[in-house]
Each structure stands twice: as C-alpha cells, then as structure tokens.
Amino acid sequence: MKELATGDPRAHAANVRSGLEELIDHLRRDVAKVSEPKAQTLFETAAEVLTGLSRAFQDYEESPEDTMTAGPV
Secondary structure, eight states, rough: OOOOOOOOHHHHHHHHHHHHHHHHHHHHHHHHHHOOOHHHHHHHHHHHHHHHHHHHHHHHSSSSSGGOOOOOO
C-alpha cells in the first residue's frame, strides 16, 4: 500500500482495497505451491475472507457521499 497525503477517505479505501487484492492474489498463488491440504485450506479461506472485506471497501468507495452517515468506527 502507498502512503497517501490526501485526507480523502475514498482514496484511502481504494489504497487499502488494492493492498487486500494483492494479498488475496498472493494467497491464491500459494494454494497451488503448497501440497499440505491444511495449509491450502487456510490460504483459500483467508483469501475468501479478505475478498469479502475488499468488497466492503469497494462498496464504500462507490457509495454516494450523501447516503453515508457518520458513526462510530
């Protein structure tokens, strides 16, 4: 991920999502590289969980600003 100077939350969300996508790809490549079934399951499960998180970041990026409500983080 890059270090961003902007205060734009959508830019930061896109940056985090990019890092997640890179990690997802890495995990899926590793599934093919390892032969231990337990490790393969772990890597694929982690990729699936991170895919859901990446989609949440993408939904945030694509949502209109006026429909977002401020709330606790």
